[in-house]
Amino acid sequence: MRLNLRVWRQQNPGAPGAMVTYEVDGISRDMSFLEMLDTLNEDLILRGEDPVAFDHDCREGICGACSLVINGDAHGPERTTTCQLHMRSFADGDTIDVEPWRAAAFPVVKDLVVDRGAFDRIIQAGGYITAPTGSAPEAHATAVPKADADSAFEHAECIGCGACVAACPNGSAMLFTSAKVNHLNVLPQGSPERETRVLDMVARMDDEGFGGCTLTGECATACPKGIPLPSIAAMNREWLRAVRKHGGN
Amino acid sequence: MALATRTGRRPSTTRTLWDSTVGKKSVMAVSGLIMLGYLVVHMLGNLKIFFGADEFNGYAHWLRTLGSPFLHHEWALWIVRVVLLAAVVGHAVSAYQLSRRDIKARPVKYAHKRRRASYATRTMRWGGIILALFIVWHLLDLTTLTVNERAWAGHPYQNVLATFSTWYGNTIYIVAMAAVGLHVRHGFWSAAQTLGAGNARRDRALKFLANALALVLFTGFVSVPVAVMTGVVS
Numbered sequence: 101m102r103l104n105l106r107v108w109r110q111q112n113p114g115a116p117g118a119m120v121t122y123e124v125d126g127i128s129r130d131m132s133f134l135e136m137l138d139t140l141n142e143d144l145i146l147r148g149e150d151p152v153a154f155d156h157d158c159r160e161g162i163c164g165a166c167s168l169v170i171n172g173d174a175h176g177p178e179r180t181t182t183c184q185l186h187m188r189s190f191a192d193g194d195t196i197d198v199e200p201w202r203a204a205a206f207p208v209v210k211d212l213v214v215d216r217g218a219f220d221r222i223i224q225a226g227g228y229i230t231a232p233t234g235s236a237p238e239a240h241a242t243a244v245p246k247a248d249a250d251s252a253f254e255h256a257e258c259i260g261c262g263a264c265v266a267a268c269p270n271g272s273a274m275l276f277t278s279a280k281v282n283h284l285n286v287l288p289q290g291s292p293e294r295e296t297r298v299l300d301m302v303a304r305m306d307d308e309g310f311g312g313c314t315l316t317g318e319c320a321t322a323c324p325k326g327i328p329l330p331s332i333a334a335m336n337r338e339w340l341r342a343v344r345k346h347g348g349n
Numbered sequence: 350m351a352l353a354t355r356t357g358r359r360p361s362t363t364r365t366l367w368d369s370t371v372g373k374k375s376v377m378a379v380s381g382l383i384m385l386g387y388l389v390v391h392m393l394g395n396l397k398i399f400f401g402a403d404e405f406n407g408y409a410h411w412l413r414t415l416g417s418p419f420l421h422h423e424w425a426l427w428i429v430r431v432v433l434l435a436a437v438v439g440h441a442v443s444a445y446q447l448s449r450r451d452i453k454a455r456p457v458k459y460a461h462k463r464r465r466a467s468y469a470t471r472t473m474r475w476g477g478i479i480l481a482l483f484i485v486w487h488l489l490d491l492t493t494l495t496v497n498e499r500a501w502a503g504h505p506y507q508n509v510l511a512t513f514s515t516w517y518g519n520t521i522y523i524v525a526m527a528a529v530g531l532h533v534r535h536g537f538w539s540a541a542q543t544l545g546a547g548n549a550r551r552d553r554a555l556k557f558l559a560n561a562l563a564l565v566l567f568t569g570f571v572s573v574p575v576a577v578m579t580g581v582v583s
């Protein structure tokens with residue numbers, strides 16, 4: 101395959117950036133999108149140019165490091181991560197636009213790499229449980245109803261990639277935060293911090309400069325792990341409950 | 350085992366609500382639902398115009414004596430007005446502050462344009478502005494009678510007929526009612542999500558209810574200018 105790429109290039113956080121056009125040839129339909137970018141970077145290095153910086157780690161769809169907006173869609177046209185997107189989703193001769201996640205809370209570091217530290221700080225604010233350390237507890241000591249276990253598992257699937265923020269017209273982190281809050285709040289292990297968790301994580305989310313939720317639903321459409329939109333309503337319920345129980349002290 | 354201890358007090362409930370995007374959104378949801386409840390009652394009241402001038406004007410008069418002798422003349426009306434004013438102000442201030450925050454949170458647009466489903470958000474913002482302007486005009490027209498062609502105090506039937514005998518009266522009113530319908534369509538469902546009442550099982554029922562409310566309000570309100578235009582009410 102031969103492709104025309106238009107890639108966002110930006111030297112550093114302060115520098116102005118621009119879309120730069122590159123042509124890549126000899127791309128196999130079986131390559132992943134990141135392997136296609138590797139091919140471009142090899143060309144660039146041979147020509148003595150600066151390779152395109154992009155984030156990646158596991159390349160198997162589980163770490164959440166890869167992050168590209170491809171033709172306007174976070175993680176591209178398939179509902180998966182960029183590393184699991186294959187070039188067979190494109191046609192020979194296509195022009196493909198590649199941009200970084202866009203949100204005030206995710207500043208561009210270089211080219212396609214953004215700083216997602218804001219997510220880490222939301223986790224630090226409440227994405228933990230109080231547990232005795234030492235040997236692992238007996239697995240069946242705490243009974244968890246099947247429906248709760250399923251719900252916790254569904255939310256635990258969030259890999260923290262940030263596609264929800266990138267897709268949201270308000271740069272809102274509600275889907276991510278709701279996945280993390282719901283994951284721990286439905287479990288007995290998470291109940292000691294049930295109220296403080298949701299209050300602190302939502303407060304941190306606001307402090308980081310993410311926008312509010314207008315229930316557009318772009319986030320859930322972009323999420324590679326299928327975190328559903330009603331998770332946001334579930335977090336709102338937890339938050340209002342926590343304010344009722346905890347407000348003012 | 351040492352736990353992180355929280356130092357410092359949490360802010361008050363009111364502060365927590367107002368300072369949080371989730372809390373401010375719930376102010377919008379509650380104030381929106383108050384206005385929605387009012388609109389349903391208002392629409393049903395308007396339909397009395399189909400029973401003639403005496404019944405409609407009598408209904409308007411009854412509104413002023415509502416609750417008497419316990420309440421003084423027009424007190425019930427003033428209580429409703431105060432609640433509505435608080436709802437409109439709370440709703441509009443929250444909408445403005447949240448919208449500004451949302452726009453600031455996404456400062457750079459994507460170079461690759463595609464049709465986005467943010468259509469609902471945009472219609473909510475534009476629709477909201479249209480509604481705010483409409484509310485001002487509507488009060489000047491039929492409450493204070495400042496801009497009404499007939500302006501006959503105590504005779505709302507005649508004043509409504511005067512409004513809907515002008516092309517601009519009909520246009521403003523019908524456009525605004527379309528805005529109400531669209532606003533309620535996304536707003537009612539949104540409010541359920543904001544207040545935590547939405548879940549996957551209820552989603553279809555909530556969307557159906559939102560569409561039904563929007564349609565009933567639009568049809569009910571618009572039937573009045575249409576009836577005047579076609580001479581059914583004259």
Ligand code: HEM
Pocket residue numbers: 313314315374375377378380381382384385388437440441444445448469470473474476477478480481532533535536537539540541543544
């Ligand atoms: C002063 C005029 C008004 C303005 C400026 C306004 C503006 C807005 C905006 C910007 C939103 C948020 C949309 C979003 O988050 O996507 C909204 C939501 C809403 N509006 Fe209004 N609106 C107005 C009047 C009304 C009226 C008359 C009603 C009554 C039917 C109403 C009911 C609602 C409801 C129920 C919501 C949903 C709240 C939520 O998402 O939780 N609004 N409005």
Ligand code: SF4
Pocket residue numbers: 257258259260261262263264265275276279319322323324325326327
């Ligand atoms: S909710 Fe989905 S899109 Fe958002 S960070 Fe988690 S996995 Fe990524």
Ligand code: FES
Pocket residue numbers: 155156157158159160161162163164165166181182183184
């Ligand atoms: S590189 Fe790990 S999810 Fe894509």
